[in-house]
Amino acid sequence: xxxxxxxxxxxxxxxxxxxxxxxxxxxxxxxxxxxxxxxxxxxxxxxxxxxxxxxxxxxxxxxxxxxxxxxxxxxxxxxxxxxxxxxxxxxxx
Numbered sequence: 412x413x414x415x416x417x418x419x420x421x422x423x424x425x426x427x428x429x430x431x432x433x434x435x436x437x438x439x440x441x442x443x444x445x446x447x448x449x450x451x452x453x454x455x456x457x458x459x460x461x462x463x464x465x466x467x468x469x470x471x472x473x474x475x476x477x478x479x480x481x482x483x484x485x486x487x488x489x490x491x492x493x494x495x496x497x498x499x500x501x502x503x504x
Contacts, residue, residue: 414482417459421489424451449497456490 427448434441460483467479 414478417463418482418485420455421452421486424448424455427451449493449500452489453493453497456486456493460486460490 425448427444431441431444431448434444463482467473467475
C-alpha cells in the first residue's frame with residue numbers, strides 16, 4: 412500500500428508531461444504543464460528515494476525485497492531520465 416501511494420504522484424507528473432505534449436500538438440499553451448511535469452518528476456523522485464532510504468536505514472538486518480529493488484529502480488531511472496531531459500532542454504534552448 413505504501414509503495415503505491417509513493418508512486419502515484421510520479422504517474423501524475425508523467426501525465427502532465429504527456430498532456431503538455433498533446434497541447435503542443437493542437438497549438439495550446441503547453442509550456443507551463445511541461446515545466447511542472449518535468450520539474451516534478453525530477454524533484455519528487457529524488458526526494459522520495461531519499462526519505463524512503465532514511466526510513467529503511469533504521470531497519471537493521473532486513474534484506475531488500477524484490478518490490479523494494481523494483482521501486483528504487485523505477486524511481487532512480489525516472490530521476491535520471493527527467494534530469495538528463497531537463498539538462499538537454501536547457502542546453503539546446
